[in-house]
Amino acid sequence: MxxxxxxxxxxxxxxxxxxxxxxxxxLGEMMDYDVESYLAEKGIGVRYRAAADESTSDMxxxxxxxxxxxxxxxxxxxxxxxxxxxTPDFVSPPTSAIIQHKLGAKNAGAFDINAACTxxxxxxAIGAHYIALDPAINHVIVVGAYGMTKWLDWGPYSQSASxxxxxxxxxxAGAVVLSPSDQPGYLSSKMMSDGSCWDxxxxxxxxxxxxxxxxxxxxxxxLRFHENAHRVPGDFNVTRWPALLRQTTGAVGLSPSDLDLVxxxxxxxxxxxxxLEALGLSMEKTHWVADRFGYAGxxxxxxxxxxxxxxxRLAPGDLVAFCTSGAGFVLSxxxxxxx
Numbered sequence: 001m002x003x004x005x006x007x008x009x010x011x012x013x014x015x016x017x018x019x020x021x022x023x024x025x026x027l028g029e030m031m032d033y034d035v036e037s038y039l040a041e042k043g044i045g046v047r048y049r050a051a052a053d054e055s056t057s058d059m060x061x062x063x064x065x066x067x068x069x070x071x072x073x074x075x076x077x078x079x080x081x082x083x084x085x086x087t088p089d090f091v092s093p094p095t096s097a098i099i100q101h102k103l104g105a106k107n108a109g110a111f112d113i114n115a116a117c118t119x120x121x122x123x124x125a126i127g128a129h130y131i132a133l134d135p136a137i138n139h140v141i142v143v144g145a146y147g148m149t150k151w152l153d154w155g156p157y158s159q160s161a162s163x164x165x166x167x168x169x170x171x172x173a174g175a176v177v178l179s180p181s182d183q184p185g186y187l188s189s190k191m192m193s194d195g196s197c198w199d200x201x202x203x204x205x206x207x208x209x210x211x212x213x214x215x216x217x218x219x220x221x222x223l224r225f226h227e228n229a230h231r232v233p234g235d236f237n238v239t240r241w242p243a244l245l246r247q248t249t250g251a252v253g254l255s256p257s258d259l260d261l262v263x264x265x266x267x268x269x270x271x272x273x274x275x276l277e278a279l280g281l282s283m284e285k286t287h288w289v290a291d292r293f294g295y296a297g298x299x300x301x302x303x304x305x306x307x308x309x310x311x312x313r314l315a316p317g318d319l320v321a322f323c324t325s326g327a328g329f330v331l332s333x334x335x336x337x338x339x
Contacts, residue, residue, distance in 0.1 A: 008131035009185025009339050011139075012073070012177035014066025015306040016059050017293060018050045027167060033157040035167050043269030047170025047294035049149045055089045056173075057098040060145035063173035063299070064103055071177040073139055075103050080140045081110040082127055084119035084298045086326075087147040088112060091206075099143065108141075116202075116326025117265055117297045120144030120174070121189075124322060124334045127178045128186035138180055144298035145173035151203055153222045161219035165201060168267055169223070170294030174302025183339040188251040190244050190333045197236075197329040199226040237271045237325050242278040245323055248333040259285060260318035260338075261308060265325060266290035266300040275323075287313060300324075314338045 023046050028035035039045075050059060060083060068075065081103070083096035096110035113119050113126070120142065127140035148169040153161040160166055178186075203223050205211050215221055225231075233239075241264065245256050256279040264272045264286065272286055287308040289300075296303060301322050308314060318338040325331040 005132050007181040007184045007186070008128040008178050009181035009183070010176055010336055011179035012067040012069070012071025013175070013302065013306045013309055014063045014068070014070060015172065015174045015299070015303045016062040016066065017048045017172045018054060018059065020049045020051070021046050022049055027154065030154050031157045031160060031166065038164060038167060041270055042267065043288060043290050044168065044267070044295050045291035047149070048172055048296070050147050050171040056085055056087050056145045056147040057089050057095050057102060059147065059171065059173035060095070060099050060143040060175070061102040063145065063175040064099065064141050064143055067141065067175035067177045071179065073177065075105040076107060077139050078103070078105040078108040078141055079137045080127065080130055081105060081108050082123045082140065082142045083110070083112045084115075084123040084142065084144045085112065085146060086114045086116050086119070086298065087145075087151065115330045115332070116328055117267070117300070118324040118326035118330050118332045120298045120302055121322045121324045121332040121334050122191065124176065124178070125186070125189035125332070131178055131180055132186075140178040141175055142178060143173060143175045144300075144302045146297040146299045147171050148223065148297055151223045153219055161222040161224045163225065165223050165225070168295055170296050172293065172296035172299045172303060174299040174306060176302055176305070181339055183337070185336050185339045187335040187337060188248050189335065190248045190251070191331065192240065192244065193328065193330045195328065197230065197232055197327070199228040199230045200232050200327060201225045202327050232329070236329065237265075237331075238274045238278070240325070240331055241275040241323050244331060244333050245279060245321060248321065248335050252335065254319065256281060258319050259321050261313060261320045262286050262323060263301040263304045263320070264323045265295070266293075266304060267295045
């Protein structure tokens with residue numbers, strides 16, 4: 001018997017920001033560095049910091065509740081939870097299971113994925129694939145959550161292990177509810193990677209480097225540049241994102257000129273501008289929130305989507321592309337029709 005492939009659409013979006021907001025000027029005082037000048041061209045204006053007792057799962061659960069509310073669904077309706085993060089509550093168990101418990105989604109399966117700051121885009125495609133191919137999966141919550149400030153060294157710049165990385169990241173969560181649709185919502189996706197960049201920057205703890213007291217003493221447990229001093233070229237994203245977007249739209253007989261909204265990592269506005277220019281598009285085709293929300297890694301494009309919806313940026317039939325990249329390096333896209 002031939003299996004019917006169903007369509008999947010974005011049915012709801014939610015986000016959450018912690019209470020504490022730290023401006024560039026305030027961070028500059030903490031780090032004894034001109035953070036305002038460093039971030040001026042990047043477009044990052046603030047960052048939010050999770051409370052000491054606030055975890056990634058806490059933030060993710062609140063964003064998920066907001067997305068369910070917009071989708072007019074309850075936790076009982078959820079069949080699957082996919083968490084996208086590289087700042088989990090623990091190495092094990094999976095943080096998605098903790099979210100399932102906190103949310104009260106007793107009927108839902110759950111798993112985590114980690115592809116750094118592009119995992120939320122990959123998770124969107126995975127969620128849509130589940131709805132398309134598994135008749136038991138109707139409503140999927142995809143959560144991008146980020147608790148990176150607990151891994152940042154905000155001490156004086158001269159002594160900071162994180163250096164300029166400490167200025168880029170904040171905390172928060174964004175969530176998207178995917179549901180079946182009579183019309184095509186999810187259209188296509190694309191991934192690529194360049195693992196030769198694994199030793200650029202990251203949190204280098206795990207089976208490849210178990211944590212020791214000596215590492216903590218040397219501040220090697222923080223987000224930092226790798227000691228190999230391997231640097232990512234400044235145009236890494238700009239030379240790859242346009243091709244990815246052309247391939248993603250081309251896969252369904254469209255082109256970048258058909259796009260109504262392109263949501264990219266909220267970490268470097270210049271790279272977003274250059275990518276759009278390479279595609280013949282203006283900055284009006286994107287939505288920037290890092291000046292107000294900061295850059296919250298795996299949550300950033302979901303935050304941008306939420307704000308775009310709140311501001312009435314999307315109309316039925318609009319074509320929306322997600323295009324992100326994460327350390328390592330992994331890049332991905334996902335294309336949706338707003339239905």
